[in-house]
Amino acid sequence: MGTTQLEAAPEPKYWHLKTVISEALDTDFAVGEILPNERELAARFGVARATLRQALEQLELEGRLQRRRGVGTTVAPPRVGVDVSTTQHAWPGAGEESWQAVDSAADTTPAAVLRLLDAKPGETVHAVRRLRVTDGTPVAAELLYVPAGSVPGLDPAAAPEGPARARAVLRELRQLALDGQDRSVELGSARADDAKELDRLPGSPVLVVTTRYLSGGRTAAVSVATYRADTCRLTFGDSGDLAMAS
């Protein structure tokens, strides 16, 4: 026999594995069910554990699985639709019950944020930490940066940090006229602090939503919100029940 080329499509093992497991999830498992552990799965499929893990990682990235150290791998529920549409000229903290102010500090403002803010050099920037919770589970961690110039009425005698201060900053911000806002979404990996708030490991994939609040011809505030990419689907329209399609 000659050099018969039957193996024309050398599909990676982990890719094929992913497909097989994905189909098994559809037919043989219910949401929340625990899969066999990695060592057993690897043995069952006849691959090294690292290869098996590569397949599981992809499925977790696609929101099909959920893995927790010390616990196990479970079948994830469908992603939650989280509304991030610009609620017509609304400052953060105005009637939105899903966000809760957690803290405020004179944090070190990232250079990338400073570039977006129309802040004078050396101007102090308030950093308000907020957490977005739906159905009791945190879905997003936000850092809202507000230059001191945007909240001139802020009581200097107020607490220098903590939740009370955070609410004070938000209250002052609402005094301004909101001219508009623009928003961008990109992929990122969770910083250590965000990961902790979201109950994830540092470096896990997140959707970073950056919002710029415009008032009086300047950028009055910048929000950097970090959404769990595994469990969230960001929605922009009026109907929040779009299903995933990848």
Place this chain on the structure above:
Amino acid sequence: MGTTQLEAAPEPKYWHLKTVISEALDTDFAVGEILPNERELAARFGVARATLRQALEQLELEGRLQRRRGVGTTVAPPRVGVDVSTTQHAWPGAGEESWQAVDSAADTTPAAVLRLLDAKPGETVHAVRRLRVTDGTPVAAELLYVPAGSVPGLDPAAAPEGPARARAVLRELRQLALDGQDRSVELGSARADDAKELDRLPGSPVLVVTTRYLSGGRTAAVSVATYRADTCRLTFGDSGDLAMAS
């Protein structure tokens, strides 16, 4: 000496590596510059290649690096801001020069898309493939699903597939009154066909933008657009020059 616990923070090696390399990218490298190869980097940092790769993978996920098999690892330019705001009541293909219709076929429609479409069971669904190109490089691959009922005027004698057919479907679609649309963004991994169009490996992370076009009280079309997550930043406002902040 007792059990002095100086190693209080057992930060993973790859995480620390990532930080070190990230800082080196800021100071010692220019955009487009080629990094030393993985084997040399691993040796230089005194870690196994797999560990080094874990750090590089994260940096690629964050859009800092670009890796191409057979070529090398280069410093990535800042992410491109891609406008995905709902251009006020516009059907796809109306005056948007960034999209080009590539193909049309009676593709197998995914179950998830069928659930979104108000299509009769068994109704044929046209699948139009389009490619979004900015600055000569493809940034997104789209599959636009149009039930036959949405384009009643489509010439039955037209070509059953190919670019000509794609343009015909888009032309017919524009005859309808567009009542509204809603949109969602989520993380996914590139299918083999999308990956090929986007010049990426299958499984690479993508931002999946699902758009539902509403007309006459029904879902007239559904678009599933796959954006390269490494190079793209999706923007929704009017100013497209937001910088990343993660």
Place this chain on the structure above:
DNA sequence: GAGTGGTCTAGACCACTCC
């Protein structure tokens, strides 16, 4: 303490690009 997923190693071979 038992069991889970997370990290890490030191190797090997393969697929691809470019010369």
Place this chain on the structure above:
DNA sequence: GAGTGGTCTAGACCACTCT
């Protein structure tokens, strides 16, 4: 053919959770 990143292996140990 030389050099690159991509895949895969078979182990080891660590961090965490639950009981």
